[in-house]
Amino acid sequence: MRVNAxxxxxxxxxxxxxxxxxxxxxxxxxxxxRGGQTIFAGLSFELAKGQAMVxxxxxxxxxxxxxxxLAGLIPPLSGRIDLNGCGHKNRDDFQEMIAFAGHLDAIxxxxxxxxxxxxxxxxxxxxxxxxxxxxxxxxxxxxxxSHTCSAGQKRRLGLARxxxxxxxxxxxxxxxxxxxxxxxxxxxxxxxxxxxxxxMALIATHxxxxxNSSTELYLEALTRKTLQSLPExxxxxxxxxx
Amino acid sequence: MKALLIRELRLALRSGGGAGLGLxxxxxxxxxxxxxxxxDPKILAQIAPGTLWIGALLACLLSLDRLFQTxxxxxxxDILALSPLPLEMLVxxxxxxxxxxxxxxxxxxxxxxxxxxxxxxxxxxxxxxSLALGTPALSFIGAAGAAITVGVRRGxxxxxxxxxPLYIPTLIFGAKAAALASGGGDPMPALMLVxxxxxxxxxxxxxxxxxxxxxxxG
Numbered sequence: 001m002r003v004n005a006x007x008x009x010x011x012x013x014x015x016x017x018x019x020x021x022x023x024x025x026x027x028x029x030x031x032x033x034r035g036g037q038t039i040f041a042g043l044s045f046e047l048a049k050g051q052a053m054v055x056x057x058x059x060x061x062x063x064x065x066x067x068x069x070l071a072g073l074i075p076p077l078s079g080r081i082d083l084n085g086c087g088h089k090n091r092d093d094f095q096e097m098i099a100f101a102g103h104l105d106a107i108x109x110x111x112x113x114x115x116x117x118x119x120x121x122x123x124x125x126x127x128x129x130x131x132x133x134x135x136x137x138x139x140x141x142x143x144x145x146s147h148t149c150s151a152g153q154k155r156r157l158g159l160a161r162x163x164x165x166x167x168x169x170x171x172x173x174x175x176x177x178x179x180x181x182x183x184x185x186x187x188x189x190x191x192x193x194x195x196x197x198x199x200m201a202l203i204a205t206h207x208x209x210x211x212n213s214s215t216e217l218y219l220e221a222l223t224r225k226t227l228q229s230l231p232e233x234x235x236x237x238x239x240x241x242x
Numbered sequence: 243m244k245a246l247l248i249r250e251l252r253l254a255l256r257s258g259g260g261a262g263l264g265l266x267x268x269x270x271x272x273x274x275x276x277x278x279x280x281x282d283p284k285i286l287a288q289i290a291p292g293t294l295w296i297g298a299l300l301a302c303l304l305s306l307d308r309l310f311q312t313x314x315x316x317x318x319x320d321i322l323a324l325s326p327l328p329l330e331m332l333v334x335x336x337x338x339x340x341x342x343x344x345x346x347x348x349x350x351x352x353x354x355x356x357x358x359x360x361x362x363x364x365x366x367x368x369x370x371x372s373l374a375l376g377t378p379a380l381s382f383i384g385a386a387g388a389a390i391t392v393g394v395r396r397g398x399x400x401x402x403x404x405x406x407p408l409y410i411p412t413l414i415f416g417a418k419a420a421a422l423a424s425g426g427g428d429p430m431p432a433l434m435l436v437x438x439x440x441x442x443x444x445x446x447x448x449x450x451x452x453x454x455x456x457x458x459x460g
Binding site: 068071072073074075092095096098099100102103104105106107108109110111115118119120122123124125161 | 244245246248249252253256257312315316317318320321322323324325326327328459460
């Protein structure tokens with residue numbers, strides 16, 4: 001099955017087809033270090049087609065880092081990520097399946113709301129622009145310059161980008177921050193809809209979203225003691241340089 | 243790709259984009275030179291190509307430090323890295339947009355300023371040619387420098403230190419082409435070398451810049 005999947009992975013124009021047939025995220029023994037500090041180690045989990053996973057854990061447990069690693073923005077120290085049979089080292093094909101929303105909304109203050117979203121829609125080759133403008137109630141503020149928008153409106157615009165990119169795996173880092181309850185509910189419904197269509201979502205959040213079908217992954221903040229039991233693997237910190 | 247280019251141009255032209263800034267700086271620097279050197283047309287004509295070229299280098303540097311910095315600060319760079327457009331192409335488009343908004347206006351303004359430096363009229367065409375062929379190299383080398391310093395606080399200063407030495411070959415041959423033309427020599431070889439340098443940097447620096455951006459993201 002894996003041979004098959006990676007064969008399809010190589011034919012990247014068939015992304016849409018791949019989206020329907022093989023849909024899984026497998027993370028095995030993943031570790032990540034930043035600045036010599038281990039953020040998490042030995043992390044393994046699986047996410048199947050149509051599933052959403054909620055990432056929980058205290059501040060500093062590595063939720064955001066994990067999402068960035070899964071997005072292929074930070075290389076992991078060790079371990080493997082397989083998305084539909086496509087390994088994380090095959091970066092271009094891998095990233096082609098990912099929609100990522102971090103803490104920052106990736107909005108240009110000098111552009112209007114519509115111009116901002118239009119740019120992402122054009123860049124990602126999407127035709128869902130009008131629909132998304134309506135879904136996220138951006139039509140009434142479409143001509144406003146983004147720097148005059150409220151924090152909640154900016155967040156809506158940031159999340160609208162996820163919807164226009166039409167990619168199978170959504171990685172969302174505290175998406176509901178500064179959203180009102182109505183929009184939060186609508187956005188949750190959108191995640192459910194995305195999963196029902198065969199997509200997957202990984203959401204780091206502190207609130208209860210009330211998703212239809214979701215599993216939870218709890219990340220623990222690593223204590224000093226557990227850190228000491230981990231193998232040191234950064235050559236710059238081994239003392240080789242002193 | 244077209245979407246990105248349009249967005250870059252739009253951002254540069256909107257308030258705070260700084261497209262006119264480089265041009266204004268160029269005008270002021272070059273106009274200051276006769277005040278410092280004195281009004282002797284002979285001396286001015288002799289230093290005119292070098293002055294215009296150095297003015298162009300510095301004007302180009304002004305807007306370079308924001309090339310990737312703003313995108314990095316507001317999270318746009320993360321999303322651009324995930325877009326279907328390869329990062330190398332992204333760098334190339336951004337550097338090209340930088341040239342359109344900074345380099346090209348300088349090329350157009352240069353003959354006007356050459357009058358204040360009493361450069362012989364028949365050499366204008368060579369001056370324009372050398373700047374037109376050379377300024378793309380400035381934008382593309384600068385893009386690599388901007389990518390390397392993207393995560394550095396006050397990276398603009400570091401960027402200047404990194405990039406200005408790399409501008410030396412372009413400066414030498416660019417100014418030489420215009421100087422040779424005004425001195426009655428054959429400017430073609432120098433001009434060809436400038437064009438070669440531009441092509442070289444356009445082909446190679448996007449890869450260097452993309453590698454630097456990747457390591458910054460990680």
